[in-house]
Amino acid sequence: MSEITPEVVTHLASLARIALSDDEIARLTGELGHIVDSVAKVSEVATPDVVATSHPIPLGTVTRPDVPGVTLTPEQALSGAPERDGDRFKVSAILGEEQ
Template sequence: MSEITPERVAHLASLARIALTDDEIEQLTGELGAIVDAVATVQRVATPDVPATSHPIPLTGGMRPDEVGQTLTTEQALAGAPDHDGSRFRVTAILGEEQ
């Protein structure tokens, strides 16, 4: 069992300047205790003969070579645009900027 107590949770909350109700302190005490217990379990299992890993199975094939493919013409790209000037998309000004 972890050493997470309601008093410790309240102290950590005050250090972080987080206002917690008594119900929230009670809930977080249980949740943080479960997290600390889970970490302790992993630490007992993680021995020097067990290699560190980020995934349970090796990841392969995540990248492919870049290859030039067919691209849209300007007319095709602008065909579905709500507004354009023939060569560019036209959008409304934002953040008070003017043209």
């Protein structure tokens, strides 16, 4: 059984500057006690021989290899552009920043 008592909950609430009613103190005493007991139970089996895991099954990479491929030439990329400036797209100024 954990060492969480109503006095401990009251003390923690005062440190956190949280006003708790007597009903809340009673409820939190049980809930915090359950949490502390659960952590203690896990700590019993967490020995150096048990490897920590974040997933119960191994996960593989889900991305494809980064391999360079064929890209568009500037002429192909700009072929559908309404306006261009050399090898760049030309766009209208926005937000009142017209020149």
